[in-house]
Amino acid sequence: MHIDDMILVSIDDHVVEPLDMFEKHVPSKWKDLAPKVILDDKGVERWIYRDRPTGVAGLNAVVSWPPEEWGRDPASYAEMRPAVYDVHDRIDDMNANGILASMCFPTFTGFSAGHISHAKDEVTVGMIQAYNNWHVEDWAGAYPGRFIPIAILPLWEPALAVAEIERVAALGFHSVTMPELPHIDGLPSYHDIEYWGPVFAALSDHDMVMNLHIGQGFGALRLAPDSPIDNLMVLAPSVSQLAVQDLLWGPAMRAYPKLKVALSEGGIGWIPFFMDRSDRHYTNQRWLRRDFGGKLPSEVFREHVIACYVTDKTSLKLRHDIGIDIIAWECDYPHSDSLWPDAPEFVLNELDAVGASDSDIDKITWQNACRFLHWDPFAHIPREQATVGALRAKATDVDISTRSRKEYAALYAQRGI
């Protein structure tokens, strides 16, 4: 595989929502209730909704800063690289990194809209709809063929979630973001099929993938109170395993054969161990012997899951044991784990080092993701224009140099936004 011939589709990136995102999408009667950004008394810009702050505006959006500055989140939009929130700049950064298409998770709403779901009413449903409309029209819609839309849902009432799944399916979404562990958000767990059954059925009926991004469920780990921040950062993918455990050993995957689950940023290295342990548990603990329809747990896992990784150099040796059809690479732009702007080099080096064939590489870098998400990468852009080489050729003028938060703030002031 020549690097210029690679095709990269990243199904885990992030958008920091632009300041004006709600302007044209919220019904006029609720205009005053829409989330908005305020500057708090510590000089940090925060989204606020129904009088409650929802967290910093630019969580971990550190791309292109010098690594020494990564310790704090951006205090304001001014400090961020504009491509974090501006779709036109984002396309430039994607081109520079050879990324054909990107699926962008939300930031201020939380990965499962948990940060705005404290007000459980029709207004919040309206805001969630406004978010999804903005996402598909103004973000993904600005550059057809470059973004895979992903929707947020009202999850405090299954019927509302089902209605929004049906609504966004009609708008072309094949992807929703949901919590890894809903019980950590105070919702019933995925074992509660009376609650989640209608949601799983609606997702199945509309070929919709539930994407479980690491982070939401982190509170499931009762870490030592004096543990350093490294613990959170190194251990976050452990929670993907807890999430799959609930879905595989509870009723979800077994009762909904078409349910599809993406483990966003979950990594792949723990999967062979988890599958072997699940199979051994099934065959050895005969007094339990859950009904997997005559299959092994690992087979059911492979029918339902796509496993997403940024870097996993040793475990890629086991790609065929994991399942070469269920692994998808992801970029994680603009977070600190992102490979921008050298993703093509990094990814190809890692795959070459384990002896991956061209077929393996294509599956991992785009084919698996596109198949799983029902997304045709060449519907708007012909294949020969979709490669790393072709995209980078359009980005020769993109400045990829490192720049401090202070420099970004100065440039922002210059532009007089």
Place this chain on the structure above:
Amino acid sequence: MHIDDMILVSIDDHVVEPLDMFEKHVPSKWKDLAPKVILDDKGVERWIYRDRPTGVAGLNAVVSWPPEEWGRDPASYAEMRPAVYDVHDRIDDMNANGILASMCFPTFTGFSAGHISHAKDEVTVGMIQAYNNWHVEDWAGAYPGRFIPIAILPLWEPALAVAEIERVAALGFHSVTMPELPHIDGLPSYHDIEYWGPVFAALSDHDMVMNLHIGQGFGALRLAPDSPIDNLMVLAPSVSQLAVQDLLWGPAMRAYPKLKVALSEGGIGWIPFFMDRSDRHYTNQRWLRRDFGGKLPSEVFREHVIACYVTDKTSLKLRHDIGIDIIAWECDYPHSDSLWPDAPEFVLNELDAVGASDSDIDKITWQNACRFLHWDPFAHIPREQATVGALRAKATDVDISTRSRKEYAALYAQRGI
């Protein structure tokens, strides 16, 4: 490798403490305070200490029962295979399974004596000493060369733990059992070096391994309240990763270069992923850059850890990435995951399937464990008598058939114990 030429040393098995274990080891002034077994009003035998029941007597001691009966713990000693608690029968079962030597974790005291440490006083120190004396004299001492002694410690006061480490070191112990996550037992976490530093120093000074068996720290996972028992059983090794995270990224391993940690029943499959993720975190998150003395976290990990597994068929392909010198097989007798009586066949099949050399096999089945624990396997038994073939030749009369709890109870009554 011919199966009869294998040597098997298992550093994770379990003893269910015999009824009379305290009789000759507790000072006479405290005789009445010693833990004893009572029959509760549900017909279950429980150890009781200072008026508090400590759990069932035979946790998960299901060996040789039909698998359909594994769902409940034994209600009484009568229902258990005698080799669970009787050292003479145990030797027969070890011979039948080709096991040269075994390190047996405690049962009723909890893996870190947590079940008897509610009474934090000199009496409990006396009981812990009595336990250790019984373990080294009556259990391990009954058959020199067949058991690797492992001690329990009073952990509620570091000075007491240090004193007991020094005492048992003089008795020939090179192993202690400690909690995976002390903060789950209400103790300071392993990050608190003011508390644990003297303990780590004493362990280092006496070439003593701290063994962290899965189970103690399970409460660190806030699982869904309606999750099935499968979750606990499949996910238990996740906690080994949390434990290592604290020891590797906190000060313990970095400040105590001789500290040795066994991850008992932790499995090996998660380790390549954890090491890669740790190294990537170290190299990528330069704003943190903890001081690993110029080494990578994975290198420090390999200097301190031995990783113990019962079965891990896919991940054994990565044995050289993990480190061929830090993997040790274990049997887990008499629990439901145990491979008795077919350990030699099972282990060899699994290692042959991944193309392990004779050298790899010897390292994994005995050499690594013996080196790590400073234990000479041939001090009492010459090598030619230590093999699977030689041991099994002594056990041709051992009944290895499946037998129900009811049949065991009838035999127990016949023997009139």
